[in-house]
Each structure stands twice: as structure tokens, then as C-alpha cells.
Amino acid sequence: MGLLGVESVADRVAALTGREVAATIALGASHEWQLHRVELADATSVFVKETATERPELEGLFRAEALGLNWLAGSFGSPVPRVLGWDARTLALDWVEQDEPSPAAAERFGHQLAAMHLVGADRFGADWPGFIGPLPLDNTPTRNWPEFYVQRRVLPYLERAVNRGALTPADARLVEKVLDRVEELAGEPEPPARIHGDLWNGNVMWGTNGVTVVDPAAHGGHREADLAMLSLFGLPHLDRVRDAYNHAAPLADGWKARIPLHQLHPLLVHVCLYGAAYRTTTIEAARTALRVES
Template identity: 65%
Template sequence: MAPTVADRVAELTGRAVATLAPLGSSHAWELYRAELDDGARVFVKALPDAAPEGEFAGMFATEARGLAWLGGSFGSPVPEVLGADDRTLVLPWVEEAPPTPEAAERFGHQLAAMHATPAEYFGAPRDGFIGPLPLDNTPRDSWPEFYAEQRLLPYLARATDRGALTPADVRVIERAVDSIGDLAGRPEPPARIHGDLWSGNVIWQDDGAVIVDPAAHGGHREADLAMLALFGLPHLDRVRDGYNEAFPLASGWRERIPLHQLHPLLVHVCLFGAAYRITALNAAQAVLRGD
């Protein structure tokens, strides 16, 4: 008989599972809160017991490596990985607190500390995932080339194949992609970035925040901040204030927000179809206008 989720958690943590409470699902995997036999509570992300790994093979091990890599700087807002294999990820349970201006400013400091830890190149040693989609992390030395070839064009092609974009949409977005070299701003070294930092991946605490579900890689630090703005984050101005106090952003960062948002918007077009078509098109047009 295949091991159950509780069996897998016990094997990974070395402690028996006293209770396992389902929290719903996300994409193809299930979420749980577990209490171990020593009273510790943990968060579990797992493929269903009977589900084949298929296209998600290695996803949780990749996520665990990404969290450990992002957490390799003092003050980084990343949880410790308690255990992971190809089917299961176990993290400490984080008690949420209401977001406050003070926690937001502290989170800005934490995010700056993570970004200030250098990456070797744009990309990562292994390919990864963003949500359930594959993510090409082939290392490159040039951010405009990396962003165009590995963060925009693959998802533009996937969205086009899905029929979610019109030929006219594609032409506008291709023009935005062609302009990256001119609009990228002053070159910056690759930073350790989360890569999928929308507000749902921020868990607030009294003294800052914890970030989860990364698509970790060496990238442009403005990408994480632009994605925080994409779907809204409480006290975002205070986050930016704290960030700029610790690691000031380069001039022109506001004008580059649509450029950095184009990647997650194309990912959303791939996942959810034409519901995000206009938003992605608007971002491409803003890029071309230099808004």
C-alpha cells in the first residue's frame, strides 16, 4: 500500500502525526495543518496519495531548495524547511497576525536583506515551477535577455496556443519584449528573488512577514516589488519605505513596474485564459508608453 500523507510527514519529520486537518487544495496538490506527537504544528503541501507525480515530479524538492537558498541571508523572511521529497513539503505552521504599518516596514527591511544577498547569475542551477507551470531557469549573464527569452516569450507562446490572445495582442506584447533592452534601466547584479511574490504568498506576523511558495531564482529585485503591487498588499507604501531605507531602488523604478508585471500577467493568461488578457495587454501598452 502506498504511504499516506500522514506517513510521509512522519517519515520526513521523524515524528508521528497526531492530527491532520485538510485546508483545501491548490492546483493539483492538497494543503493540510498537522499536529505532531510532540505538539508542534506544521503546514503540509502534498500530492494526493494516489496521484502520479507526472509533470509535477520534483516540484516540492525544488521549492524546498528555493526556500533554503532564499533563507541564506540574515533577516530573510523565509520559513525553515522541516522536510521535503518529490511528493510532500513540510514547513512550520505560521500564526498570522493583522498587517500593521510597523510590520510592513519591517517586512521591507526583510525583503531588502534577501535581495541584497547576491545570486551567481540570472536563473538557477535547475529549472523550476511558477504555480503548476514549468519555469526555464537556464543561467544567463544579461537580465534583458533572460527576461525576454525565459520569462516572457515562453508564456506568450503558451497563451497564444491556448487562444487567449488575439494576433493583435501578440504583436503589441512582442513590441514590448523587443523594447526591454532600452527600458531595463541601469544594470544591476542578480539578486535572490522570490519570483512569485503576490500578496497571497505573504503571511503577516507581528514583527514582519513570512513569504512562501517561491519560484526562487537569481533575478531583478524590482520584480518582487512589482508583483506585490500587482494584486495589492496592505501598507505597500510602508513596505517600500522600509525597503528603500535598507536598499534603495534605482531611479525610474516606478516606470518599470509594468515591465516587471508583464511576466506574472502572462502566466495568469496561461492559467486562467482571457480573463487576464486585457490586464496583460494594458501592461504591455504601458511598457511601450514608458508609464
């Protein structure tokens, strides 16, 4: 987008937003990028992610996030931040003023998540190459969800995990047994939902105006995937979220039993990122998925 010659984050945010910057505050790092709070001259606060240099392996990262957020925002009241601007090295979003989690906010979030999912998608996949964290995410559409899940969400990370030595060939064979049975384990077919795709607790921000979800790996997918990921690492008032969701958009019978199936993808991503520390949880999820009565 023509802004890579501008070096300072303040200058890049000013160029992206067309507004004067008053101050920048460094917030540390996450994965391969730096985080900032930028104060504009009109007292507006902006959240900014930036990479220090152009890195080939991260090419398209902020484009994918911006496109994903704008796509998710296509549902009325969708709980995503507004994209203020982006280039290859920078992403500027509305600032979220954080607050304590509350039951009321959780219930509202459950309804918002259901509404976002029900907007739907025209395919399993997306029109842009994706990322999950710093890892590439293949969004090439496929015919149905079982095929999409196997080919685009599990096998690439299973292979990567084995190649780096974080999983053994025997571990891989166990996961492959799950994949061999995906069609029977997946339940009744559902149309593609408009999902966040990386909806763990750390990407759920409890703000003064309710919940905002950030850092999506947005695509047309299975709506149970978002709900399964919410339970993977815990979420305050999760039962309130799920009850409100189920009231707005009832889940298919057996959804609880399918949680481990949907958790295989994010767990394998964690194995790829952090190594064998997540091996035991991944293997247990595979075993639990296989124990489901068909």
C-alpha cells in the same frame, strides 16, 4: 527520496521529520495539490502540501520549492519558512500562525526583503528547474537580465497563451514590441538579486512574528520584479514596505515607470492559468511599458 510507497500524509510527514504525528487537518486545495495542518506529538504544527499521485508534469515541483526556500533562507532574518522535509509528493514547512497586517510588520518586511535581495546570486537563473504555480519555469542562466527576461520569463508564457487562444496574434505582437525594447526600458544594469519570484499578495503571510513569504519561484533575478509583483494585486501597507525597502536598498531612478514591464511575466502566467480574464490587464501593462520615455 524513497517515501512514495507510504500512502497517508501522516505517515509521510512522520517519515520526513522523524517525529510522531498526533493529528492531521485538511485545509482544502490549491492548484494541483492538497493542503494540511499536521500536529506533531510534541505540539508542533506543520504546514503540508501534497499531491495525490505522482504526475509527470509536476515532477520536481516540491524539490524546486524546497531548494528555493533553503536558498532564500541564506540571508540572515530572511522571511521564509523553514523546510522540515520533502519528497516527490510532499512538502512539510514550519506553520505560520497568522495575524492582522500592521505598519510595523510592513516596515520590517521591507528591510527583510531588501536584505534578502542584496545577498545576491551568481547568475540570472538558478541551478534547478523551477515552477511558478503548477507551470514549469525555465531557470537556465543567461548572460544578462534583458535576455533572461525575454527568453526565460516572457516568451514561453506568451507562446503558451497564444496557443491556448487566450491571447490573439495581434496581442502577441504588442508584447513582442516591448521585448524588442527591453534593453532600453530596463534601466541601468543591476547585478542578479536573490528574489522570491512569485511575490504576490497571496504569498505574503502576516504572522504573529512578522511577515513570512511562501510558494517561491526563487532565482537570481531583478529585484524590481518582486516589488512590481507586490503591487500587482495589492498588499496591505504596501507604501510602508516600499519606503522601508528603499531606505535599506535605494531603487534606481525610474523604478516606478518600470513596474508594468516587470508585471508582464506574472500577468502572462495568469493568462496561461486562468485564460482571457487577464488579457485586458496584460495588454494594458504592455502598452504602459511602451509609453515610457526612453
